[in-house]
Amino acid sequence: MxxxxxxxxxxxxxxxxxxxxxxxxxxxxxxxxxxxxxxxxxxxxxxxxxxxxxxxxxxxxxxxxxxxGDKRRREREQARCRVDVSATEQADPLEIAETLAAVEELDDELREVLVARVWGQLSLEEVAQLCGVSTTTAFRRYEAALKALRAKLETKCENQR
Missing domain, CATH: 1.10.8 (Helicase, Ruva Protein; domain 3)
Incomplete structure (x- = not known):
């Protein structure tokens, strides 16, 4: 008992x-x-x-x-990013590196949603199921990740001027 x-x-x-x-x-x-x-x-x-x-x-x-598990997930995400980077021949390598660095700086839950949605090309419903959250929460995290990423990249651009 x-x-x-x-x-x-x-x-x-x-x-x-x-x-x-x-x-x-x-x-x-x-x-x-x-x-x-x-x-x-x-x-x-x-x-x-x-x-x-x-x-x-x-x-x-x-x-x-x-x-x-977290280590393997990060390695998979980084490997996937490297594959996608090689496919974008026209992109500036410096911009790609800055973008990937900014993605790595995101909170785990935001990065998880962003990577699944953008690189994994999952629907928001699939992302929600993957993360164990509602579709609304997945959408909010996705928006927050994009907003945070945009803010980080805009700050870097302004600092380079």
């Missing part, structure tokens, strides 16, 4: 903040990792003998999996 609600609540109260702090150095979204670990603990059958040690091990594994 899994842990009861009272035991789980006590563990969350006593360990969640410590786990977030511990995981923060291992991946970008410590909150998600810790939440996932507690969700897994809630359904673990039978419950582990040492729940705290189990939570730390699960958090470590989830954080590492997320870190590697």
């Amino acid at each position: 899994p842990l009861d609600a009272v035991q789980l609540a006590k563990l969350i109260e006593s360990q969640a903040a410590c786990l977030r702090l511990w995981v923060r150095s291992r991946c970008a979204s410590a909150e998600d990792v810790v939440q996932e670990a507690f969700c897994r603990l809630a359904v673990q059958e039978p419950p582990p003998e040492n729940a705290v040690a189990w939570l730390y091990r699960v958090c470590r594994n989830l954080a590492e999996r997320q870190r590697l």
